Amino acid sequence: MNEKVMLIDVSKCTACRGCQVACKQWNRLPAEKTQQRGTHQNPPDLTPATWNLVRFTEIPLREGGVRWLFRKDNCMHCEDAACQRACPVPGCIFKTAEGAVVIDTEKCIGCEYCVNVCPFEIPRFDSATKKVYKCTLCWDRIGNGQIPACAKTCGPGAVTFGPKEKMIAQAYARAKALGGDATVYGDKFVKGTHVMYVLPEKVRMYEKLTINPSVPVSVYLWKDFLKPVSVLAIGAALVGTFFHYIIKGPKRPEEGGE
Amino acid sequence: MAKPKNLILSSTVFERVVHWVLAGSCLFLFLTGFGLMFHSLSFMANFFPGGHYIMKLLHNIVGIIFGIAFLFALIAWGKDTLYFDEDDKKWFRVMGGYLWEVEKVPEAGKFNAGQKMFFMVLFLFWFIMMGTGIFMWFPIFPAEITRWLYVLHALGVVVLGGFLVIHFYLGTYGNPGTFQVMGHGYVTKGWAKKHRPKWLRDVEAGRRSV
Numbered sequence: 468m469n470e471k472v473m474l475i476d477v478s479k480c481t482a483c484r485g486c487q488v489a490c491k492q493w494n495r496l497p498a499e500k501t502q503q504r505g506t507h508q509n510p511p512d513l514t515p516a517t518w519n520l521v522r523f524t525e526i527p528l529r530e531g532g533v534r535w536l537f538r539k540d541n542c543m544h545c546e547d548a549a550c551q552r553a554c555p556v557p558g559c560i561f562k563t564a565e566g567a568v569v570i571d572t573e574k575c576i577g578c579e580y581c582v583n584v585c586p587f588e589i590p591r592f593d594s595a596t597k598k599v600y601k602c603t604l605c606w607d608r609i610g611n612g613q614i615p616a617c618a619k620t621c622g623p624g625a626v627t628f629g630p631k632e633k634m635i636a637q638a639y640a641r642a643k644a645l646g647g648d649a650t651v652y653g654d655k656f657v658k659g660t661h662v663m664y665v666l667p668e669k670v671r672m673y674e675k676l677t678i679n680p681s682v683p684v685s686v687y688l689w690k691d692f693l694k695p696v697s698v699l700a701i702g703a704a705l706v707g708t709f710f711h712y713i714i715k716g717p718k719r720p721e722e723g724g725e
Numbered sequence: 726m727a728k729p730k731n732l733i734l735s736s737t738v739f740e741r742v743v744h745w746v747l748a749g750s751c752l753f754l755f756l757t758g759f760g761l762m763f764h765s766l767s768f769m770a771n772f773f774p775g776g777h778y779i780m781k782l783l784h785n786i787v788g789i790i791f792g793i794a795f796l797f798a799l800i801a802w803g804k805d806t807l808y809f810d811e812d813d814k815k816w817f818r819v820m821g822g823y824l825w826e827v828e829k830v831p832e833a834g835k836f837n838a839g840q841k842m843f844f845m846v847l848f849l850f851w852f853i854m855m856g857t858g859i860f861m862w863f864p865i866f867p868a869e870i871t872r873w874l875y876v877l878h879a880l881g882v883v884v885l886g887g888f889l890v891i892h893f894y895l896g897t898y899g900n901p902g903t904f905q906v907m908g909h910g911y912v913t914k915g916w917a918k919k920h921r922p923k924w925l926r927d928v929e930a931g932r933r934s935v
Contacts, residue, residue: 704890
Protein backbone atom coordinates (compact mmCIF):
# COMPACT_ATOMS: atom_id res chain seq x y z
CA MET A 468 0.00 0.00 0.00
CA ASN A 469 0.99 3.50 -0.78
CA GLU A 470 -1.11 5.01 1.99
CA LYS A 471 -0.63 8.66 2.71
CA VAL A 472 -1.74 10.88 5.56
CA MET A 473 -2.34 14.60 5.78
CA LEU A 474 -1.21 15.84 9.16
CA ILE A 475 -2.74 19.06 10.45
CA ASP A 476 -0.76 20.46 13.34
CA VAL A 477 -3.17 23.09 14.57
CA SER A 478 -0.57 24.45 16.99
CA LYS A 479 1.28 25.82 13.98
CA CYS A 480 -1.79 27.20 12.22
CA THR A 481 -1.96 30.98 11.96
CA ALA A 482 -5.43 30.95 10.39
CA CYS A 483 -4.21 32.72 7.28
CA ARG A 484 -6.72 30.63 5.34
CA GLY A 485 -4.34 30.23 2.44
CA CYS A 486 -5.46 26.59 2.41
CA GLN A 487 -9.06 27.66 1.85
CA VAL A 488 -8.03 29.73 -1.13
CA ALA A 489 -5.69 27.09 -2.56
CA CYS A 490 -8.46 24.52 -2.28
CA LYS A 491 -10.88 26.72 -4.18
CA GLN A 492 -8.25 27.49 -6.78
CA TRP A 493 -7.17 23.92 -7.49
CA ASN A 494 -10.70 22.52 -7.43
CA ARG A 495 -12.13 25.51 -9.33
CA LEU A 496 -14.70 26.24 -6.67
CA PRO A 497 -16.45 29.61 -6.83
CA ALA A 498 -16.36 32.20 -4.09
CA GLU A 499 -19.60 32.47 -2.17
CA LYS A 500 -21.63 35.28 -0.73
CA THR A 501 -21.01 35.36 2.97
CA GLN A 502 -22.06 37.20 6.07
CA GLN A 503 -20.32 38.94 8.94
CA ARG A 504 -21.27 37.04 12.06
CA GLY A 505 -18.83 38.64 14.43
CA THR A 506 -16.17 36.00 13.87
CA HIS A 507 -13.31 35.54 11.47
CA GLN A 508 -14.64 32.12 10.49
CA ASN A 509 -15.65 32.66 6.91
CA PRO A 510 -17.75 31.24 5.35
CA PRO A 511 -19.61 30.11 8.48
CA ASP A 512 -19.61 26.45 7.50
CA LEU A 513 -18.52 23.95 4.87
CA THR A 514 -20.63 24.22 1.71
CA PRO A 515 -20.84 22.39 -1.63
CA ALA A 516 -18.25 24.90 -2.88
CA THR A 517 -16.16 25.16 0.30
CA TRP A 518 -14.50 21.84 1.03
CA ASN A 519 -11.94 23.24 3.40
CA LEU A 520 -12.64 25.68 6.21
CA VAL A 521 -10.59 27.07 9.06
CA ARG A 522 -12.81 27.06 12.11
CA PHE A 523 -12.22 29.70 14.77
CA THR A 524 -13.08 28.75 18.32
CA GLU A 525 -12.92 31.61 20.80
CA ILE A 526 -12.19 30.83 24.41
CA PRO A 527 -12.88 33.78 26.73
CA LEU A 528 -10.02 34.39 29.11
CA ARG A 529 -10.50 35.25 32.75
CA GLU A 530 -8.25 38.30 32.45
CA GLY A 531 -10.27 39.55 29.48
CA GLY A 532 -9.93 38.99 25.77
CA VAL A 533 -10.12 35.65 24.03
CA ARG A 534 -7.87 32.82 23.07
CA TRP A 535 -8.24 31.49 19.59
CA LEU A 536 -8.23 27.87 18.56
CA PHE A 537 -7.95 27.31 14.84
CA ARG A 538 -8.86 24.09 13.11
CA LYS A 539 -8.70 23.36 9.42
CA ASP A 540 -11.84 21.28 8.80
CA ASN A 541 -12.23 19.01 5.81
CA CYS A 542 -13.01 15.38 5.00
CA MET A 543 -11.06 12.99 7.23
CA HIS A 544 -10.82 10.31 4.53
CA CYS A 545 -11.70 7.38 6.81
CA GLU A 546 -10.25 3.95 6.12
CA ASP A 547 -13.67 2.54 7.14
CA ALA A 548 -15.77 5.20 5.45
CA ALA A 549 -19.45 5.28 6.47
CA CYS A 550 -20.28 7.31 3.36
CA GLN A 551 -18.88 4.55 1.14
CA ARG A 552 -20.84 1.89 3.03
CA ALA A 553 -24.06 3.84 2.58
CA CYS A 554 -23.71 4.93 -1.06
CA PRO A 555 -26.20 3.06 -3.31
CA VAL A 556 -24.33 3.62 -6.57
CA PRO A 557 -21.40 1.28 -7.24
CA GLY A 558 -18.16 3.17 -7.76
CA CYS A 559 -19.66 6.54 -6.88
CA ILE A 560 -17.73 6.81 -3.62
CA PHE A 561 -14.38 5.13 -4.06
CA LYS A 562 -11.05 4.95 -2.28
CA THR A 563 -7.71 5.54 -3.93
CA ALA A 564 -4.48 3.66 -3.20
CA GLU A 565 -3.34 6.64 -1.12
CA GLY A 566 -6.46 6.38 1.05
CA ALA A 567 -8.45 9.31 -0.34
CA VAL A 568 -12.23 8.82 -0.22
CA VAL A 569 -13.62 10.45 -3.34
CA ILE A 570 -17.14 11.13 -4.60
CA ASP A 571 -17.46 10.69 -8.36
CA THR A 572 -19.91 13.53 -8.96
CA GLU A 573 -20.77 12.13 -12.39
CA LYS A 574 -22.25 9.08 -10.68
CA CYS A 575 -23.75 10.87 -7.66
CA ILE A 576 -27.57 10.77 -7.60
CA GLY A 577 -27.94 13.15 -4.67
CA CYS A 578 -29.63 10.67 -2.32
CA GLU A 579 -27.71 12.27 0.57
CA TYR A 580 -27.17 8.96 2.36
CA CYS A 581 -23.49 9.90 2.78
CA VAL A 582 -24.45 13.30 4.18
CA ASN A 583 -26.52 11.68 6.90
CA VAL A 584 -24.16 8.91 7.96
CA CYS A 585 -20.82 10.78 8.00
CA PRO A 586 -19.50 10.79 11.58
CA PHE A 587 -17.75 14.11 10.85
CA GLU A 588 -20.66 15.88 9.11
CA ILE A 589 -18.57 16.63 6.06
CA PRO A 590 -20.41 16.02 2.75
CA ARG A 591 -22.59 18.88 1.53
CA PHE A 592 -25.60 18.59 -0.78
CA ASP A 593 -26.00 21.17 -3.53
CA SER A 594 -29.70 21.62 -4.20
CA ALA A 595 -28.91 23.33 -7.51
CA THR A 596 -26.92 20.46 -9.05
CA LYS A 597 -28.62 17.77 -6.90
CA LYS A 598 -25.23 16.31 -6.05
CA VAL A 599 -22.99 15.98 -3.02
CA TYR A 600 -19.52 17.48 -2.73
CA LYS A 601 -16.58 17.25 -0.37
CA CYS A 602 -12.80 17.33 -0.16
CA THR A 603 -11.08 14.77 -2.42
CA LEU A 604 -7.68 14.96 -0.67
CA CYS A 605 -6.66 16.33 -4.09
CA TRP A 606 -6.67 12.76 -5.37
CA ASP A 607 -5.84 14.07 -8.82
CA ARG A 608 -2.64 15.61 -7.41
CA ILE A 609 -1.53 12.94 -4.95
CA GLY A 610 -2.08 10.23 -7.56
CA ASN A 611 0.60 12.00 -9.57
CA GLY A 612 3.12 12.31 -6.78
CA GLN A 613 2.15 15.82 -5.74
CA ILE A 614 0.80 16.93 -2.39
CA PRO A 615 -2.69 18.37 -1.81
CA ALA A 616 -3.14 22.03 -2.70
CA CYS A 617 -3.79 23.06 0.91
CA ALA A 618 -0.61 21.38 2.12
CA LYS A 619 1.35 22.88 -0.75
CA THR A 620 0.33 26.41 0.12
CA CYS A 621 0.55 26.21 3.91
CA GLY A 622 3.13 28.79 5.02
CA PRO A 623 3.71 27.91 8.66
CA GLY A 624 3.94 24.19 7.93
CA ALA A 625 0.78 23.31 9.81
CA VAL A 626 -0.44 21.11 6.96
CA THR A 627 1.95 18.40 5.86
CA PHE A 628 1.47 15.33 3.73
CA GLY A 629 3.42 12.11 3.46
CA PRO A 630 3.58 8.34 3.97
CA LYS A 631 1.14 7.11 6.62
CA GLU A 632 3.59 5.54 9.10
CA LYS A 633 5.94 8.48 8.92
CA MET A 634 3.17 11.01 9.53
CA ILE A 635 1.74 9.06 12.46
CA ALA A 636 5.18 8.90 14.09
CA GLN A 637 5.62 12.60 13.44
CA ALA A 638 2.21 13.36 14.98
CA TYR A 639 2.99 11.52 18.21
CA ALA A 640 6.41 13.09 18.48
CA ARG A 641 4.89 16.54 18.06
CA ALA A 642 2.11 15.88 20.61
CA LYS A 643 4.74 14.71 23.08
CA ALA A 644 6.84 17.79 22.47
CA LEU A 645 3.79 20.05 23.00
CA GLY A 646 2.94 18.27 26.25
CA GLY A 647 -0.05 19.19 28.41
CA ASP A 648 -3.38 18.21 26.88
CA ALA A 649 -1.87 17.73 23.42
CA THR A 650 -3.25 14.70 21.60
CA VAL A 651 -3.15 12.99 18.24
CA TYR A 652 -6.52 12.66 16.54
CA GLY A 653 -7.28 10.26 13.71
CA ASP A 654 -5.38 6.99 13.81
CA LYS A 655 -7.46 5.35 16.55
CA PHE A 656 -10.94 5.33 14.98
CA VAL A 657 -12.75 4.31 11.78
CA LYS A 658 -9.71 2.06 11.16
CA GLY A 659 -7.63 5.19 10.85
CA THR A 660 -8.25 8.41 8.99
CA HIS A 661 -6.05 9.76 6.23
CA VAL A 662 -6.31 13.24 7.70
CA MET A 663 -4.96 13.54 11.22
CA TYR A 664 -4.62 16.32 13.76
CA VAL A 665 -2.18 17.27 16.43
CA LEU A 666 -4.37 19.11 18.92
CA PRO A 667 -2.76 21.12 21.74
CA GLU A 668 -6.09 21.17 23.58
CA LYS A 669 -8.66 18.50 24.42
CA VAL A 670 -10.84 17.35 21.50
CA ARG A 671 -13.99 18.85 22.96
CA MET A 672 -12.46 22.34 22.84
CA TYR A 673 -12.65 22.48 19.04
CA GLU A 674 -15.81 23.47 17.19
CA LYS A 675 -17.57 20.58 15.48
CA LEU A 676 -14.83 18.05 16.14
CA THR A 677 -16.46 14.68 16.91
CA ILE A 678 -15.34 12.99 20.10
CA ASN A 679 -14.71 9.27 19.49
CA PRO A 680 -16.17 9.18 15.96
CA SER A 681 -17.29 5.85 14.54
CA VAL A 682 -19.35 4.40 11.73
CA PRO A 683 -22.89 4.90 13.10
CA VAL A 684 -24.55 1.80 14.58
CA SER A 685 -27.48 2.49 12.27
CA VAL A 686 -25.24 1.90 9.24
CA TYR A 687 -24.27 -1.56 10.51
CA LEU A 688 -27.90 -2.38 11.28
CA TRP A 689 -28.97 -1.18 7.87
CA LYS A 690 -26.23 -2.45 5.60
CA ASP A 691 -24.77 -5.43 7.46
CA PHE A 692 -27.86 -6.83 9.17
CA LEU A 693 -31.20 -5.89 7.64
CA LYS A 694 -29.88 -5.91 4.07
CA PRO A 695 -28.82 -9.58 4.10
CA VAL A 696 -31.80 -10.47 6.32
CA SER A 697 -34.17 -9.11 3.66
CA VAL A 698 -32.83 -11.71 1.23
CA LEU A 699 -33.11 -14.37 3.92
CA ALA A 700 -36.73 -13.41 4.62
CA ILE A 701 -37.72 -13.63 0.98
CA GLY A 702 -35.73 -16.83 0.53
CA ALA A 703 -37.28 -18.40 3.62
CA ALA A 704 -40.75 -17.46 2.41
CA LEU A 705 -40.06 -18.98 -1.02
CA VAL A 706 -38.71 -22.19 0.49
CA GLY A 707 -41.47 -22.28 3.08
CA THR A 708 -44.29 -21.88 0.56
CA PHE A 709 -42.67 -24.44 -1.73
CA PHE A 710 -42.57 -27.07 1.00
CA HIS A 711 -46.06 -26.09 2.09
CA TYR A 712 -47.26 -26.84 -1.39
CA ILE A 713 -45.56 -30.23 -1.66
CA ILE A 714 -46.18 -31.38 1.94
CA LYS A 715 -49.46 -29.86 3.10
CA GLY A 716 -50.76 -29.13 -0.36
CA PRO A 717 -53.08 -26.42 -1.58
CA LYS A 718 -56.50 -25.81 -0.10
CA ARG A 719 -58.95 -26.99 -2.72
CA PRO A 720 -62.53 -25.75 -2.51
CA GLU A 721 -63.87 -29.14 -3.56
CA GLU A 722 -62.28 -30.93 -0.60
CA GLY A 723 -63.84 -31.14 2.83
CA GLY A 724 -66.32 -28.51 3.83
CA GLU A 725 -69.82 -29.38 4.76
CA MET B 726 -68.86 -8.35 -17.56
CA ALA B 727 -72.21 -10.10 -17.50
CA LYS B 728 -72.78 -12.23 -14.46
CA PRO B 729 -71.57 -15.74 -15.27
CA LYS B 730 -73.82 -18.63 -14.33
CA ASN B 731 -73.16 -20.31 -11.00
CA LEU B 732 -70.46 -17.81 -10.18
CA ILE B 733 -70.62 -15.17 -7.52
CA LEU B 734 -68.98 -11.73 -7.51
CA SER B 735 -66.26 -11.61 -4.88
CA SER B 736 -64.63 -8.28 -5.59
CA THR B 737 -65.78 -5.12 -7.31
CA VAL B 738 -64.02 -3.36 -10.17
CA PHE B 739 -62.87 -0.77 -7.64
CA GLU B 740 -61.30 -3.44 -5.45
CA ARG B 741 -59.62 -5.13 -8.38
CA VAL B 742 -58.17 -1.93 -9.80
CA VAL B 743 -56.88 -0.86 -6.40
CA HIS B 744 -55.35 -4.28 -5.90
CA TRP B 745 -53.56 -4.17 -9.24
CA VAL B 746 -52.22 -0.68 -8.70
CA LEU B 747 -50.90 -1.81 -5.32
CA ALA B 748 -49.42 -4.98 -6.78
CA GLY B 749 -47.75 -3.24 -9.71
CA SER B 750 -46.33 -0.37 -7.69
CA CYS B 751 -45.25 -2.73 -4.92
CA LEU B 752 -43.35 -4.92 -7.35
CA PHE B 753 -41.73 -1.90 -8.96
CA LEU B 754 -40.73 -0.54 -5.55
CA PHE B 755 -39.21 -3.88 -4.59
CA LEU B 756 -37.21 -4.22 -7.80
CA THR B 757 -35.89 -0.65 -7.86
CA GLY B 758 -35.35 -0.69 -4.10
CA PHE B 759 -33.23 -3.80 -4.38
CA GLY B 760 -31.40 -2.19 -7.28
CA LEU B 761 -30.48 0.63 -4.92
CA MET B 762 -29.72 -1.50 -1.86
CA PHE B 763 -27.57 -4.14 -3.56
CA HIS B 764 -24.63 -3.09 -5.68
CA SER B 765 -24.80 -6.55 -7.26
CA LEU B 766 -28.27 -5.67 -8.59
CA SER B 767 -27.30 -2.23 -9.82
CA PHE B 768 -27.65 -3.46 -13.42
CA MET B 769 -31.32 -2.66 -12.85
CA ALA B 770 -30.40 0.99 -13.33
CA ASN B 771 -29.49 0.17 -16.94
CA PHE B 772 -33.19 -0.25 -17.70
CA PHE B 773 -33.73 3.43 -16.99
CA PRO B 774 -32.51 6.25 -19.19
CA GLY B 775 -30.60 8.36 -16.73
CA GLY B 776 -29.51 5.34 -14.68
CA HIS B 777 -29.56 5.37 -10.91
CA TYR B 778 -30.80 8.93 -10.66
CA ILE B 779 -33.98 8.22 -12.62
CA MET B 780 -34.41 4.81 -11.00
CA LYS B 781 -34.39 6.42 -7.56
CA LEU B 782 -36.65 9.27 -8.68
CA LEU B 783 -39.17 6.77 -10.06
CA HIS B 784 -38.87 4.73 -6.86
CA ASN B 785 -39.87 7.87 -4.96
CA ILE B 786 -42.73 8.76 -7.31
CA VAL B 787 -44.11 5.22 -7.47
CA GLY B 788 -43.83 5.18 -3.69
CA ILE B 789 -46.31 8.03 -3.61
CA ILE B 790 -48.59 6.17 -6.03
CA PHE B 791 -48.45 3.15 -3.75
CA GLY B 792 -49.09 5.35 -0.74
CA ILE B 793 -52.19 6.90 -2.28
CA ALA B 794 -53.43 3.56 -3.64
CA PHE B 795 -53.30 2.22 -0.13
CA LEU B 796 -55.71 4.92 1.03
CA PHE B 797 -58.20 3.49 -1.47
CA ALA B 798 -57.38 0.03 -0.15
CA LEU B 799 -58.39 1.25 3.29
CA ILE B 800 -61.70 2.41 1.83
CA ALA B 801 -62.18 -0.89 0.03
CA TRP B 802 -61.13 -3.33 2.73
CA GLY B 803 -60.65 -1.42 5.98
CA LYS B 804 -64.09 -2.14 7.41
CA ASP B 805 -63.75 -5.88 6.72
CA THR B 806 -60.21 -6.25 8.01
CA LEU B 807 -59.35 -3.89 10.83
CA TYR B 808 -60.91 -5.91 13.64
CA PHE B 809 -60.83 -9.41 15.09
CA ASP B 810 -63.86 -11.31 16.37
CA GLU B 811 -64.29 -14.56 18.31
CA ASP B 812 -64.10 -16.72 15.18
CA ASP B 813 -60.82 -15.04 14.27
CA LYS B 814 -59.30 -16.02 17.60
CA LYS B 815 -60.39 -19.61 16.99
CA TRP B 816 -59.01 -19.36 13.46
CA PHE B 817 -55.57 -18.43 14.78
CA ARG B 818 -55.67 -21.36 17.22
CA VAL B 819 -55.75 -23.77 14.28
CA MET B 820 -53.83 -21.44 11.95
CA GLY B 821 -56.73 -21.60 9.55
CA GLY B 822 -55.99 -25.23 8.83
CA TYR B 823 -53.00 -24.21 6.71
CA LEU B 824 -50.32 -25.91 8.75
CA TRP B 825 -51.83 -29.12 10.09
CA GLU B 826 -54.97 -31.17 9.56
CA VAL B 827 -57.94 -29.53 11.20
CA GLU B 828 -61.36 -31.04 11.69
CA LYS B 829 -63.22 -27.83 10.99
CA VAL B 830 -61.74 -24.44 10.26
CA PRO B 831 -63.64 -21.65 12.06
CA GLU B 832 -65.83 -19.78 9.61
CA ALA B 833 -64.56 -16.60 8.04
CA GLY B 834 -66.36 -13.61 6.62
CA LYS B 835 -65.06 -11.75 3.60
CA PHE B 836 -61.57 -12.07 5.01
CA ASN B 837 -60.20 -14.69 7.36
CA ALA B 838 -58.11 -13.84 10.42
CA GLY B 839 -54.85 -14.37 8.55
CA GLN B 840 -55.88 -11.98 5.81
CA LYS B 841 -56.95 -9.44 8.39
CA MET B 842 -53.60 -9.69 10.12
CA PHE B 843 -51.87 -9.32 6.76
CA PHE B 844 -53.80 -6.13 6.09
CA MET B 845 -53.08 -4.73 9.54
CA VAL B 846 -49.37 -5.38 9.18
CA LEU B 847 -49.49 -3.87 5.71
CA PHE B 848 -51.23 -0.83 7.18
CA LEU B 849 -48.52 -0.47 9.80
CA PHE B 850 -45.71 -0.82 7.29
CA TRP B 851 -47.47 1.43 4.80
CA PHE B 852 -47.20 4.07 7.50
CA ILE B 853 -43.54 3.22 8.21
CA MET B 854 -42.47 3.07 4.56
CA MET B 855 -44.26 6.29 3.64
CA GLY B 856 -43.08 8.09 6.75
CA THR B 857 -39.45 7.06 6.32
CA GLY B 858 -39.41 7.23 2.53
CA ILE B 859 -40.64 10.79 2.26
CA PHE B 860 -38.00 12.03 4.71
CA MET B 861 -35.27 10.01 3.02
CA TRP B 862 -36.27 11.79 -0.17
CA PHE B 863 -36.48 15.19 1.54
CA PRO B 864 -34.17 14.89 4.54
CA ILE B 865 -35.36 17.77 6.67
CA PHE B 866 -34.45 16.09 9.95
CA PRO B 867 -30.98 16.12 11.53
CA ALA B 868 -28.57 13.45 10.29
CA GLU B 869 -28.78 11.58 13.61
CA ILE B 870 -32.48 10.98 12.96
CA THR B 871 -32.40 10.54 9.19
CA ARG B 872 -29.84 7.72 9.40
CA TRP B 873 -32.37 5.72 11.48
CA LEU B 874 -35.02 6.20 8.80
CA TYR B 875 -32.79 4.12 6.52
CA VAL B 876 -32.86 1.35 9.13
CA LEU B 877 -36.65 1.45 9.45
CA HIS B 878 -37.07 1.49 5.68
CA ALA B 879 -34.87 -1.61 5.42
CA LEU B 880 -36.85 -3.28 8.22
CA GLY B 881 -39.93 -2.72 6.09
CA VAL B 882 -38.22 -4.52 3.22
CA VAL B 883 -37.56 -7.54 5.44
CA VAL B 884 -41.15 -7.80 6.65
CA LEU B 885 -42.91 -6.86 3.42
CA GLY B 886 -40.55 -9.05 1.36
CA GLY B 887 -41.51 -12.17 3.29
CA PHE B 888 -45.17 -11.15 3.33
CA LEU B 889 -45.23 -10.50 -0.39
CA VAL B 890 -44.06 -14.02 -1.23
CA ILE B 891 -46.54 -15.66 1.15
CA HIS B 892 -49.34 -13.39 -0.03
CA PHE B 893 -48.61 -14.33 -3.64
CA TYR B 894 -48.51 -18.04 -2.82
CA LEU B 895 -51.77 -18.02 -0.87
CA GLY B 896 -53.51 -16.04 -3.59
CA THR B 897 -52.43 -18.39 -6.37
CA TYR B 898 -51.02 -21.95 -6.07
CA GLY B 899 -51.82 -22.28 -2.39
CA ASN B 900 -55.54 -21.68 -2.84
CA PRO B 901 -56.72 -22.78 -6.29
CA GLY B 902 -59.60 -20.67 -7.57
CA THR B 903 -58.58 -17.63 -5.54
CA PHE B 904 -56.69 -15.67 -8.15
CA GLN B 905 -59.94 -14.82 -9.93
CA VAL B 906 -60.78 -12.54 -7.03
CA MET B 907 -58.14 -10.30 -8.53
CA GLY B 908 -58.93 -11.35 -12.12
CA HIS B 909 -62.49 -11.08 -13.35
CA GLY B 910 -63.75 -10.95 -9.78
CA TYR B 911 -66.04 -14.00 -9.86
CA VAL B 912 -65.57 -17.13 -7.78
CA THR B 913 -67.43 -20.41 -7.54
CA LYS B 914 -69.94 -21.03 -4.77
CA GLY B 915 -67.80 -23.92 -3.63
CA TRP B 916 -64.85 -21.59 -3.24
CA ALA B 917 -66.92 -19.08 -1.31
CA LYS B 918 -68.33 -21.79 0.93
CA LYS B 919 -64.83 -23.02 1.67
CA HIS B 920 -63.09 -19.69 2.17
CA ARG B 921 -65.73 -17.21 3.29
CA PRO B 922 -68.87 -19.03 4.45
CA LYS B 923 -70.16 -16.20 6.63
CA TRP B 924 -69.77 -13.75 3.75
CA LEU B 925 -71.58 -16.15 1.39
CA ARG B 926 -74.54 -16.38 3.76
CA ASP B 927 -74.63 -12.58 4.01
CA VAL B 928 -74.54 -12.18 0.24
CA GLU B 929 -77.19 -14.84 -0.36
CA ALA B 930 -79.43 -13.30 2.27
CA GLY B 931 -78.96 -9.90 0.61
CA ARG B 932 -77.28 -8.41 3.69
CA ARG B 933 -74.34 -7.27 1.59
CA SER B 934 -73.68 -7.11 -2.12
CA VAL B 935 -69.98 -7.91 -2.33
